[in-house]
Amino acid sequence: MNKGQLIDAISDKCEGRVSKRQIEEVLSTMTDVITDTVASGEKVTLVGFCTLEKTHRQARTGRNPKTGEQLEIPASYRVKVSIGKNFSDRVAAS
Numbered sequence: 001m002n003k004g005q006l007i008d009a010i011s012d013k014c015e016g017r018v019s020k021r022q023i024e025e026v027l028s029t030m031t032d033v034i035t036d037t038v039a040s041g042e043k044v045t046l047v048g049f050c051t052l053e054k055t056h057r058q059a060r061t062g063r064n065p066k067t068g069e070q071l072e073i074p075a076s077y078r079v080k081v082s083i084g085k086n087f088s089d090r091v092a093a094s
Contacts, residue, residue: 003024003027006027007020007023007024007027008020010023010027011023034052038052038053038054038079039054041054046084047084048084048085048086048087049083049084049086049087050081050082050083050084050087051081051082051084052079052080052081053079053080053082054077054078054079054080055077055078055079055080056075056076056077057075057076057077057078058075059072059073059074059075060072060073061073
């Protein structure tokens, strides 16, 4: 499902009470707020859906799988996603 299909699905659930333009604006604003919040180091928890948090990965030594040569992988930041129980249970039941 892409963003347009998600907007259509939300619009169908709302039975026309909310315009697709309004849904798109809310969805875009929500993703901007979540991105900015996680990037600043704060955790975002959507109860029953997921938790997003910024984590730091230490620098480490890796190996090129093609040549076997060792290389240094620099420290970096990643987003850790923990799936909520309701979401996980619903997917498992399908």
